[in-house]
Amino acid sequence: MRDLVLAFRQVGYERRSFFRNPAAAGFTFVFPVMFLVIFGLLYGDQVYELETGPVQAIQYQMAQILVFAVVGTTFVSFVTSLAIRRDTGELKRKRGTPVSPTVVLAGVVGNGVLLSILMTVLVVGLSVVLFGATLELARIPLLVFTLVIGALAFCAIGALVAAFVPNGDAAPAIANLTIFPLYFLSGIFIPDIPDTFENVAGVLPLRPFLLALSDIFDPAGSGTPDWGNLAIVSAWGLVAAVLAVRYFRWSPRR
């Protein structure tokens, strides 16, 4: 119980610290918005003929950009910030106090989830206002549920990758090198992917997350994400979390 209170307080400190670094915070938000505007202007008004009926491209782009934004605020920033905090000794210092490691990590994860929800408001809001996208209000609870699953899973994967990053300077390069092939393979920047890609990307965590979100944003569909896809994302998250706890390092490499 006490730890739960502490974890909430940690989220507060993390959030404050994040927004007091305007350069980093701004970049996190500006990047996805930039992609949304570029792709929206390029072909947001095209119409896809799906099995369920004709759908405006922006409905799918919204899901693509949202995945990019959530993975950026969770996975990429997690790898980088954990590696840097390990380098500076911030993690080592906390390890020397009675605070539970779970509380320290919960603070960072909680902040990542919070930012993901904020990103969603921004991306969906701009898609609606600028490009005429639509979202039924009744679908919002499932959207939040899917988002939280995705955000948690990518935090866990980030924590696992951070365990193997040698130092903070290498972290951004390693994070991007891991995630960019996955973005392309999973069709984050292109309208569709070939079947050969689908077979591989379908069992990796990113593509199922994208498909789950696009189910929710498909106005002609039922609005319920494919549970199989959510299960794949969750499974990746759980396995990563277990391994991350096993391999996590608090002190810089000596």
Place this chain on the structure above:
Amino acid sequence: MSAPVIEVSGLRKRFGDFEAVRGIDLTVERGEVLAILGPNGAGKTTTVEILEGYLERDAGDVKVLGFDPAGSPRALRRKIGIVLQECGIDRFLTCREVLQQHASFYESPRNPDELLELVGLSEKAGERVKRLSGGQQRRLDLALGIVGNPELIFLDEPTTGFDPQARRQAWEIVQALATGGTTVLLTTHYLDEAQALADRVVVFSGGQVVESGTPTELAARTGLTRISFTLPAGIAPPQVPGLERVDEGSYELQAKDPTTTLHELTGWAVAQGILLGDLAVARPSLEDTYLSLIDPAELQGAHANA
């Protein structure tokens, strides 16, 4: 008498081919201030990090407040305070926020504002950590180390980078803690720091304990008093055994029996009608003992690292 706060015997730790700690025995009694002195690479930090629970030992028995620190049990972390060398703090939080955050980790913490006052950072309470100078950050480190009201505090080179005034202030804080019954384990490069703070000094060299005792005992161990003086140009020095020329017209000697030696020197000077300039008699210092204990090659290595 209560059980020692720290008990170490036969401690060993190896990093690859390098054996950093080679069989160390150490006891720290409750309320004692123990200083570990030694050049870089002598095994000070490795030993302390094993006691703090950061490193696993290869061999030996270790008890800290009755706990085995290996694996860093939470019950132990509740009772100790740690001030590490170069240890990061969230740079975007303010001093007060960081202290409040750390206070929330303990069951009966000290008041963050009183601590800021104690370390002389009251004016910086609302300032972000990244805007503090190096010395101010170290003072915040010290405050963070004692925010949990620890029974035992580890200070790893706590005043490196302090200006003389901040140093005195830090010493006063440590002395106040010791008076209040807190046990202090301190590592330092500064002999005056050990002399000022420590009840007992342990000298490390090459991963082993080479000497231990109170600062006064250690200083007395060389048993030599240093006498120095200058002579006017063109005057040849007297024939006194052990007299060394330090510089043009400047002389020094280490005397076993300073009374006799001084009598000889002054007798000679009066007979010649010469004044001994800058005459100084220094009692045996910790530094002399320390330097005599440490292998010169090791000291040079320490300089190269510094």
